[in-house]
Amino acid sequence: MILTYLIGALIIAVGISVNRNKWVNYSLAGIFLLLQWMFTIYACFHLNETDLGYFTYDSLGILLLITLSIIAIPAMIHSKIYVENHHESGAVRAIYFLSMVGLITAIGAGYLANHIAVTWIFTEITTLSASALIYHHRNKLALEGTWKYVFIGAISITFVFIGILFLSLSIQQSGTGHMSYASLLENAHLMNPFWLRLAFLFIFTGYTVKLGLVPMFTAGVDAKDKAPAPAGALLSSVLMNLGFVGVFRMYIIMANTPLHHWANLVIGISAFLSLFVATVYMIKVKNIKRMLAYSSIEHMGLVMLGIAAGGIGYYAAILHIILHAFVKSSLFFQYNQLYRVFQSKSIYLVGNYFKYNTTGAMVLLLGFISAAAMPPSGLFVSEFLIFRSMFEAHQLVLLIAVLLLLTMIIWAFGKNILKILFIPPVGFNENDVPRISPWESVTQFVLLALAVYLGLNPPVEFVHLIEESLILLPH
Amino acid sequence: MIDVLLITLLITLFYMAIANRLMTYIKVLAIQGVLLFIVAFVQLEEINPLNLGFILLETIVVKAIVVPFFLVYILRKNNITREAEPFVSNFFSLIITTLIVVLTVLLSNTIQEARLDKIFFIVAMSTLFFGLYLIATRRKIITHVMGYLVIENGIFVLSLAVGNEMPMLVNLGIMLDIFASVLILGIFLNKIGDVFKDVDVQQLNSLKDV
Numbered sequence: 001m002i003l004t005y006l007i008g009a010l011i012i013a014v015g016i017s018v019n020r021n022k023w024v025n026y027s028l029a030g031i032f033l034l035l036q037w038m039f040t041i042y043a044c045f046h047l048n049e050t051d052l053g054y055f056t057y058d059s060l061g062i063l064l065l066i067t068l069s070i071i072a073i074p075a076m077i078h079s080k081i082y083v084e085n086h087h088e089s090g091a092v093r094a095i096y097f098l099s100m101v102g103l104i105t106a107i108g109a110g111y112l113a114n115h116i117a118v119t120w121i122f123t124e125i126t127t128l129s130a131s132a133l134i135y136h137h138r139n140k141l142a143l144e145g146t147w148k149y150v151f152i153g154a155i156s157i158t159f160v161f162i163g164i165l166f167l168s169l170s171i172q173q174s175g176t177g178h179m180s181y182a183s184l185l186e187n188a189h190l191m192n193p194f195w196l197r198l199a200f201l202f203i204f205t206g207y208t209v210k211l212g213l214v215p216m217f218t219a220g221v222d223a224k225d226k227a228p229a230p231a232g233a234l235l236s237s238v239l240m241n242l243g244f245v246g247v248f249r250m251y252i253i254m255a256n257t258p259l260h261h262w263a264n265l266v267i268g269i270s271a272f273l274s275l276f277v278a279t280v281y282m283i284k285v286k287n288i289k290r291m292l293a294y295s296s297i298e299h300m301g302l303v304m305l306g307i308a309a310g311g312i313g314y315y316a317a318i319l320h321i322i323l324h325a326f327v328k329s330s331l332f333f334q335y336n337q338l339y340r341v342f343q344s345k346s347i348y349l350v351g352n353y354f355k356y357n358t359t360g361a362m363v364l365l366l367g368f369i370s371a372a373a374m375p376p377s378g379l380f381v382s383e384f385l386i387f388r389s390m391f392e393a394h395q396l397v398l399l400i401a402v403l404l405l406l407t408m409i410i411w412a413f414g415k416n417i418l419k420i421l422f423i424p425p426v427g428f429n430e431n432d433v434p435r436i437s438p439w440e441s442v443t444q445f446v447l448l449a450l451a452v453y454l455g456l457n458p459p460v461e462f463v464h465l466i467e468e469s470l471i472l473l474p475h
Numbered sequence: 476m477i478d479v480l481l482i483t484l485l486i487t488l489f490y491m492a493i494a495n496r497l498m499t500y501i502k503v504l505a506i507q508g509v510l511l512f513i514v515a516f517v518q519l520e521e522i523n524p525l526n527l528g529f530i531l532l533e534t535i536v537v538k539a540i541v542v543p544f545f546l547v548y549i550l551r552k553n554n555i556t557r558e559a560e561p562f563v564s565n566f567f568s569l570i571i572t573t574l575i576v577v578l579t580v581l582l583s584n585t586i587q588e589a590r591l592d593k594i595f596f597i598v599a600m601s602t603l604f605f606g607l608y609l610i611a612t613r614r615k616i617i618t619h620v621m622g623y624l625v626i627e628n629g630i631f632v633l634s635l636a637v638g639n640e641m642p643m644l645v646n647l648g649i650m651l652d653i654f655a656s657v658l659i660l661g662i663f664l665n666k667i668g669d670v671f672k673d674v675d676v677q678q679l680n681s682l683k684d685v
Contacts, residue, residue, distance in 0.1 A: 117647055124654060131658070143667065144679050150662060151619065154655040158626060161651055162603070165630070168637050168644055169591060179641075194586060222682045 002051045002112065005039040008032075009105040016098045020090030025097050029076050032101050036108070040069040043112070054180075056114040060318070060469035063462075064111045064245065067322050068238045070450070071329050072104050074443035078230040078333045081440060085340065095132060096228070102129035103234060110242045115180045116167070119246055120160055123210060126239060127153040133231040134223050145226035152219035153209055160206030160246070163199045170195030181249050185472065188256040196254070200263055203250050204270070210243030212236075212297045213304060214273040224293040224332075229339075232289065233332035236296045237325035244303065244321050251307065252472045260474070264308040271304035272398065279405045282412040286347045288338065291416060292331055295371055298409055299324045299379075305402065306386035313389030314470045319455070320382035324371075326451040327379060330444040331367040334360060337436050338420070342428070347416050351425035359438040361421055366448050368417040372410045378455015477517055481598045481632070484510050485576065488605045491625070492572040493565040496557045500621050501546045507628050508539030515631075519638050519645075526642050533649045534631070537656070542624065545660055549617065560614040568612070575604045595636035602629030616667060616679070620659055627652050 012032045016025055043057045043065055050056045079100060083093050103126055110122035127150065135146040168179065174190035209216035220240075224232040247267075254263040278298035285291045303320050306313035335345075337360040342350040354361040370377040390399045454462060484507060491503050512534040519527055549555070561568060579600040583593045606626035610619050634648040 117643070120647070121650075124651070128654075128658060131662075141681055144682055147616075147662060147667060147679065148682070150658055151623070154623060154659060155626070157651065157655070158630060161648060162630060162633065164647075165633050165637060165644060168641050172637075172640065225682065 001039060001042045001046075002055045002109065005035060006105065006109065008035045009101055013098050013101045013105075016094050016101065020094060022090070022093065025093055026080060029079070029097050029101070032104075033073055033076055036069050036072055036104065039108070040065055050114065051112075054115045054118045055109070055112040057112060058114070058469065059465040060245065060248070061112040063318070063322060063465050063469065064238070064241050065108055067241065067325050068104065068108055068111070071234065071238055071325060071447070074329070074333055074447065075100065075104075075230050075234055077443060078233075078336065078440075079228075082228055082230055082336055085336075092136070092138075096136060096231075099129045099132040100231065100234075103133065103231075103239070107234075107238050107242050111245055114182065116164055116184070116250070117179060119249070120157070120164065123160070123207075123242060123246060124157050126210070126242060127157065130223060130227070130231075130235060130239065133235075134227045136228050136231070137226070142226045145222040149219045149223040152216060156206040156209035156216050158206070159202045163202030163204075163206060166195045166199035166202060170199060181253070184253050185256060188253050191257060193257070193259055196257060196259060197262065200250060200254055200259070201266065204247055204266060207243045207246040208270065210239055211247060211304075212240050212243070212274070212293075212300045213270050214277055215270075217274065217277070217297050221290055221293040221297070224296075225287060225289045229289070229332050229335040232293075232335075233329035236293055236332060237329040240296060240300060241321050241325060244300070247304075248307070255473050264310070267304050268308035268398070271301045271308060272402070274298070274301035274304070275402060275405050279408050279412075282409050288345050288347060288350070288416075288420070289332075289335060291347075291413070292328065292335070295409070295413060296324070296328055298406075299328070299371075302383060302386055302402075305398075306382075306389055309386070309389040309393040309395060310473075311389045311392050312385050313393070314473055315466055316382045316385030316389060318466045318469060319458075320379065320386065323378040323382060323451045323455055326447045326454075327367060327370040327377070330363065330447040331371065333447075334363045334367060334441065334444050337440060338364070340436065341433055342425070347419060349425055349428070350420050351423045351428070353421050356430075356433050357436050359441045360436060363441050363444045363448070364417060365421060367444070368413065370448055370451055372413055376452055376456060378451040378453070381455040477514060477592075478594055480510055480514050480517075481594050484514075484628075484632070485598055485601060488576075488602060488625075489569065489572055491609070492568040492605070495559055495565075497550060497555065497559055497615075497617065497621075498547075498557060500559065500618070501543045501550075504546070504621060504624055504628075505539050505543040507625075508534055508537075508543075511538060511628060511631055515635055515638075518635050519642075522638065522642050522645075526646070530645060530649065533652065537653065538624075538628070542656060542660070546617070546621070549660070549663060555615065555617060559618055562612045562614060571608060572605060575608065576601045579604065592636055595632055599629045599633035599636070602626070602632060605629075614677070617663070620663060623659065624656070627655070 009032065012028050016028050019025060043062055046057050048058055083096060106122045106125035106129060110119055113119040113122060131146050131150045134149055135142050170191040171187055173192055174187035205215060209219055212220045224236050227235055251263060254260060274297050278294045278301060281294045282291065285294060303317045306317035337357060339345060341356045344350060370379060373379040373383040387399060487503050487507055491500060494500055512531060515530050515534055579597050583596050603626055606622045606629060609622035609625060630648055634645045638645045
C-alpha cells in the first residue's frame with residue numbers, strides 16, 4: 001500500500017506541477033488528502049506489519065501519521081485561502097501545492113521507515129520541499145531564510161550521515177550489515193561503545209535541525225518566519241515530530257545498551273539549553289511568527305527533558321508532541337487572519353484584536369492558554385507528567401530551574417498575546433480592516449478541542465498505542 | 476599507496492588554509508576530487524563493477540570536473556572578487572589547521588578497534604573539521620559552499636573506510652553529495668548572486684529577533 005501511496009503522491013505532484021488551472025490544482029490537493037487518509041486508515045488496520053521491506057506500521061509511526069493526516073486537512077484549506085488572498089500567479093501556486101504534497105508525503109513516509117537510512121532519505125526530501133515553501137515570496141528576506149535553512153539543513157543531514165557511518169562501524173563486531181532499527185536493537189549489546197557514542201552524538205546533532213533544539217535550531221526559526229503560515233504550521237508541528245522520530249528511534253537503541261545514562265545526559269543538556277535559549281528570545285522577540293517558533297523550541301525542550309527523565313516521562317513526551325502539534329499548528333493557521341487585519345507581524349503594530357476579529361481573537365486566546373499549558377489544555381496533563389517524571393528521577397535542581405524558565409516564558413508569551421488582544425495599537429487606521437469570515441477559524445477550534453480531549457480524556461486505543469510505542473524501552 | 480594519497484589530501488587542506496584566491500580553492504577542490512577517485516579505485520576492489528563505476532563517475536566527473544567548472548562559472552557570472560577575505564590571518568589559519576589534525580590524531584589514538592584503518596579516520600575527521608573551520612572564518616557566501624564541499628570530501632573518505640562491507644552507505648553518501656550540491660549551488664547560481672550583489676555574509680543578517 002505504501003508503494004501505491006508514494007506513486008499516487010508522485011502522480012498528483014506531477015499533475016500539479018504541469019497544470020496552471022486553479023481548480024485543477026485545488027482538486028488535486030483534495031485528491032491527495034483523500035489518498036493520505038486512505039493510506040492512514042489502511043495503516044491503522046495493519047498495525048505492526050511491514051510493507052515494501054523498509055516501512056513498518058508501528059504504533060509510534062501510526063500515532064504520528066494520524067496526527068499528520070489530521071493537520072494536513074486544515075493545512076490545505078488554509079493554503080487555498082492564503083493563495084486566494086495573495087492573488088498568486090499560476091506557477092507560484094503550482095509550486096506551492098507541489099511542495100506541500102511533497103512535504104506531507106515525505107514526513108509521512110519518514111515516520112514509518114524502519115531502516116535508519118530510509119528515515120534519513122525522507123528527512124532529506126523534507127529539506128528540499130520545505131525550502132521551496134520558504135522561498136515562496138521570492139524576495140530578499142525569503143532568500144536569506146531559504147539559504148540559511150538549506151545550508152544548515154545540508155550540514156545537519158551530513159552529520160546524520162556521519163552518524164550512520166559510525167553506527168555501521170559499531171555494528172561490525174556483531175557481523176551483521178543490516179541497519180534496520182529492529183536489527184540494530186537486536187545487536188545493541190554487541191555494539192562497540194566508542195563508535196556508538198560518536199554515532200549518537202552526530203545523529204542527535206543532525207536531527208536537531210528538524211526537532212528544533214540546541215545547537216541547530218536557528219535555521220528552523222528563520223524558516224517558520226519566512227514560510228507562508230500554513231506551511232509554517234507544518235514546519236513547526238509535524239516536521240518537528242519527524243525530527244523526534246529520528247532521535248527517538250535511535251534513543252531506543254541507546255537505551256538498550258550500557259550507554260543509556262550517557263544518552264540521557266546528552267539529551268538533557270541539549271533540552272535544558274534549548275529551554276534557556278527559548279526563554280531569552282521569547283522575552284526579546286517582537287515578531288509574532290518567531291515568537292510562536294520559539295515557543296515550539298520550548299515545547300521540544302520539555303519533551304526531551306521528559307525522555308531524559310524516563311519513567312512516566314516517556315509516555316508524557318509522546319503525548320506532548322502530539323498535542324503540541326495540534327495546538328501550535330492551529331496558532332499558525334490563525335496567524336494569517338491576524339496579518340490580514342494589521343498587515344504587520346510586529347507586536348508593536350498590532351493590538352485590540354478582539355475589536356476587529358472576535359472569532360480569531362478567541363482562537364488566539366484559547367491557543368495561548370493551550371500552548372502555555374494552563375488547564376483545561378491537554379498540554380497541562382503532559383507537562384505535569386513530565387515534571388512528575390523529573391521529580392521521580394530526583395532531578396530537583398533541574399526541575400526548579402526549568403520551572404523558573406517556564407514562568408518567564410509564560411510571562412513573556414502572555415504579555416505579547418494580551419497586548420495583541422486588548423491594547424489598542426498606535427496609529428492604526430481602522431477604516432480598511434477587512435471582514436474575516438468566522439468559518440475560517442472552525443478548523444483551529446477543532447484542533448484545539450482535540451488537544452483538550454486527548455489530554456483530559458484519552459481514548460483507550462490512544463493510550464494503548466502510546467504504551468505500545470514505548471514497549472522497547474527498558475522499564 | 477593509499478596512505479600516500481590520503482596524506483596528500485591532508486596536505487591540500489594546509490594549502491587551502493593559506494590560499495588567498497578563490498581560484499586556488501577551486502583548483503584544490505578539483506585536485507581533491509582526483510585524489511578521491513584514485514583512493515576509491517584502489518580501496519574498493521571487492522565491490523561489484525557497476526557500483527564501482529558509479530562511484531568513480533561521481534568522484535571524477537562530479538567532484539573533479541563539473542563542480543569546479545560550475546564554481547568558476549558562478550564566480551564569473553556574479554563578478555565575485557578573487558580574494559577569499561578570511562577573518563583571520565594566514566599564519567593563524569595554518570596553526571588552527573595543524574591543531575585540528577593533531578587533535579584528530581590524538582582522538583584516533585584512543586580508539587581500540589583493529590578493523591578500522593586509522594588513517595581513514597584521521598583524514599576524514601580532519602577534512603570534516605577543516606571544512607567547518609573554513610565556513611566559520613571566511614567572509615564570502617561562496618566560500619561557505621566550498622567549505623561544505625570540503626566536508627563532503629571528508630565524508631566520502633569515511634564512507635570508503637566501510638565501503639567494502641556496506642556499499643549501500645557509499646551510494647547513500649553519493650546521493651547526499653549530488654543532492655546537496657545541486658540544491659546549494661542551484662540556489663546560489665540562480666538567486667543569491669542576482670539578489671545580493673556584493674556576495675558577503677554580512678548581508679545575510681536581516682532575519683533577527685529585535
